[in-house]
Amino acid sequence: MENVTVVDHPLVQHKLTIMRNKETSTASFRRLLREISHLLCYEITRDLELEDIDIETPIQPMKSPKLKGKKLVFASILRAGNGLLEGMLDLVPSARVSHIGLYRDPESLEAIEYYFKAPTDVADRLVVVVDPMLATANSAITAVDRIKRRGADNLRFLCLLAAPEGIKAFQKAHPDVPIFTAAIDEQLNEKGYIVPGLGDAGDRMYGTR
Known part of the structure; x- marks a missing residue:
């Protein structure tokens, strides 16, 4: 699919298989x-x-590469997005964090916002929106809508699993945002x-029903 990257690294696929297994414990998940x-x-x-x-190494001065520009923003769709957020912050601890609180109405499946917090200069940064599941895409679309209203125009969306229906809906709403x-x-x-x-990612991560 255009503008969609499937990370098919063997370690990713191995770990995903274990996560899919219904016998995998909450702690392991x-x-x-x-x-x-x-x-x-x-x-x-x-x-x-x-x-x-x-820079100067213990041996001699040199030129060496570092990330250019302002720090990234990781925007977590609560609550399950925090499972991805925590690991990403292990690698990019200086990243800024946005939280977008959304819940899915059980009847309409529409996303309803209850919380939003983002850096004031989010428009000047690359924003990675994270949520384990891209199912109907209602939450993802709403979250990206919200971030864009703050002026952000350089965004990416990261999930663990995606459904074809969700990808289609997301791309229709936000064709400029690549999916990983x-x-x-x-x-x-x-x-x-x-x-x-793999079931409800939030429930499996936090041991709730």
């Missing part, structure tokens, strides 16, 4: 989500711009869950 987020973060930041700076995911599954069921999927 949480740990694996953090580990897989490291690998996904490598991929989504692969093309970040660098600039050479002057570990897998594209078969479809959505009548309740809006990804099939075969």
